[in-house]
Amino acid sequence: MKNLYTQLEQDNVPKTLTLLIQSIVGACTEIATRINHGALSDVLGSLPDHNVQGEVQKKLDVIANNILIESLKKNKQVRAVASEEVEDIILCNSFGKYLICFDPLDGSSNTDVNGSLGTIFSISSASPAQTEVSEEDFFSTGRSIIAAGYVLYGPSLMLALSTGSGTHIYTLDPSNNNFMLTHPNLNIPEDTNEFSFNLSNQFKWPENVQKYIVDLQLGTDGIRKKNFNMRWLGAMVGDMHRILCKGGIFGYPEEKNFKYGKLRLLYEANPIAFLVEQANGLASNGTTSILDTVPSSIHQRIPVFIGSKNEVLLIEKYALGK
Ligand SMILES: O=P(O)(O)OC[C@H]1O[C@](O)(COP(=O)(O)O)[C@@H](O)[C@@H]1O
Numbered sequence: 001m002k003n004l005y006t007q008l009e010q011d012n013v014p015k016t017l018t019l020l021i022q023s024i025v026g027a028c029t030e031i032a033t034r035i036n037h038g039a040l041s042d043v044l045g046s047l048p049d050h051n052v053q054g055e056v057q058k059k060l061d062v063i064a065n066n067i068l069i070e071s072l073k074k075n076k077q078v079r080a081v082a083s084e085e086v087e088d089i090i091l092c093n094s095f096g097k098y099l100i101c102f103d104p105l106d107g108s109s110n111t112d113v114n115g116s117l118g119t120i121f122s123i124s125s126a127s128p129a130q131t132e133v134s135e136e137d138f139f140s141t142g143r144s145i146i147a148a149g150y151v152l153y154g155p156s157l158m159l160a161l162s163t164g165s166g167t168h169i170y171t172l173d174p175s176n177n178n179f180m181l182t183h184p185n186l187n188i189p190e191d192t193n194e195f196s197f198n199l200s201n202q203f204k205w206p207e208n209v210q211k212y213i214v215d216l217q218l219g220t221d222g223i224r225k226k227n228f229n230m231r232w233l234g235a236m237v238g239d240m241h242r243i244l245c246k247g248g249i250f251g252y253p254e255e256k257n258f259k260y261g262k263l264r265l266l267y268e269a270n271p272i273a274f275l276v277e278q279a280n281g282l283a284s285n286g287t288t289s290i291l292d293t294v295p296s297s298i299h300q301r302i303p304v305f306i307g308s309k310n311e312v313l314l315i316e317k318y319a320l321g322k
């Protein structure tokens with residue numbers, strides 16, 4: 001079985017990008033150790049502070065954020081980073097050639113209940129060395145991403161990664177601390193009978209989305225002529241991992257009081273959309289591809305519908321009232 005770095009070499013990934021991926025993966029294994037300690041150490045619970053989204057910050061949100069920033073600042077190829085937990089971009093090394101966006105801990109509501117957690121990241125190229133870097137440098141569409149991935153802190157520690165040559169999943173071998181290629185060249189089934197939406201918000205969604213969901217729920221009694229099952233982990237990274245492995249449709253629609261839904265474009269929707277499109281799936285905001293969205297702020301939100309191709313295309317049809 002190949003390990004992560006053999007695969008990156010085979011995919012002709014530049015050495016500087018491989019070293020950057022190594023920095024991120026190294027930080028995530030450190031985060032995994034802190035998570036594993038759980039109630040044995042003072043990492044559970046919330047802080048009195050709120051992040052830029054107005055959300056209560058969990059201790060692990062901040063611990064994960066600090067570990068990642070420290071590791072990235074040490075890598076001379078990192079020009080600047082954008083994090084869910086920090087209001088402004090963080091400038092790193094003026095000769096750095098890469099910009100990184102990350103969600104240090106995804107699924108924060110699961111920290112105190114030993115639930116699914118992850119770290120999501122994307123890498124893109126920075127402007128020429130020593131030129132001033134500002135927020136605007138992060139406003140290229142997701143099509144400019146050169147690598148993206150997530151680490152899932154689950155029963156196994158797993159890394160999903162794409163450098164533009166398909167999406168692969170690696171499992172950490174704790175005996176030697178190597179990420180081994182266990183799921184090469186993922187291919188998401190185009191059809192599915194599994195959906196992941198937080199149905200407690202169902203009646204706050206746009207009518208066409210409510211109709212789409214009701215048709216799923218009606219199953220064989222309705223126009224879909226087949227039954228659908230539901231899963232919701234409260235962690236996008238966990239729900240998307242299942243979909244990468246066996247298909248499905250994940251959605252976090254806009255709501256009456258949440259015009260653009262909950263999830264963030266730069267460090268949640270874009271990296272996941274990159275992985276999914278590299279695995280034969282689709283990622284839409286309901287009408288257009290997420291990766292074609294032009295960002296206008298670091299923490300902007302976007303409605304997301306991601307997963308099995310034919311299901312995403314069908315949701316876009318419902319949006320057009322077809
Ligand atoms: O609380 P809800 O509505 O179930 O939302 C869960 C969603 O929010 C998130 O936890 C948001 O991410 P963070 O935990 O990084 O803030 C997603 O991972 C998850 O899909």
Ligand SMILES: [Mg+2]
Nearest residue numbers: 103106107268
């Ligand atoms: Mg998140």
Ligand SMILES: [Mg+2]
Nearest residue numbers: 084103105106
């Ligand atoms: Mg988070």
